[in-house]
Amino acid sequence: MMQITDSYNQKNSLFNAMNRFIGAVNNMDQTVMVPSLLRDVPLEEEKDVNPVRTASNGSTTYFQDGDMYGDYVLLKSIRNDIEWGVVQLEERRKEKLGVNALETTRVEPDDEDLEKLFHFHLNGLHAVLSKLTRKANTLTNRYKQEIGIGGCGL
Known part of the structure; x- marks a missing residue:
């Protein structure tokens, strides 16, 4: 019984969620041979997810502003941040702005709140990685449909 619970918890671990995301982005990257074909292709969200926004006329829309190319670039960027870390990215931003690392201050939460804060962010990160x-x-899958290889069960 303990092994079943352990394997269930491992399945839902942050590490496994990151690996699933990285695997999905790697698969996307290997599948999308011509990323420019994604330009101007609207983002159609699946109908079983929450609507993204409500149009000015009150109707619900499942489209986001932008195109599939923007999501492609975003997903690859997030994958790189996970694999290589965001510390380097923050340091580069500060260098561009001329901000010295010693000049930046961080507000540290109280020690009593650290566990709650950790679980809050862990749950949020897990949910974002799943999405x-x-x-x-x-x-x-949309790229495969656009180039005519959709539905071949790859």
Whole structure:
């Protein structure tokens, strides 16, 4: 009984969620041979997800502003941040702005709140990674449909 619980918890671990996301983006990257074909292709969200926004006339729309190319670039960027870290990115931004690392200050939460804060962010990160993984898989499948290889069960 303990092994079943452990394997269930491992399946839902942050590490596995990151690996699923990275795998989905790698699959997307290997499938999308000509990323420029994604330009101007609207983002169609699956009908079983929450609507993205409500149009000015009150109707619900499942489209986001932008195109599949923008999501492709975003997903690859997030994958790179996970694999290589965001510290380097923050340091580069500060260098461009001329901000010295010693000049920046961080507000540290109280020690009593650290566990709650950690669980809050862990749950949020897990949820975001799951949505990004679905988005990468959807983009891969849409690309296959656009170039005519959809439905071949790859």
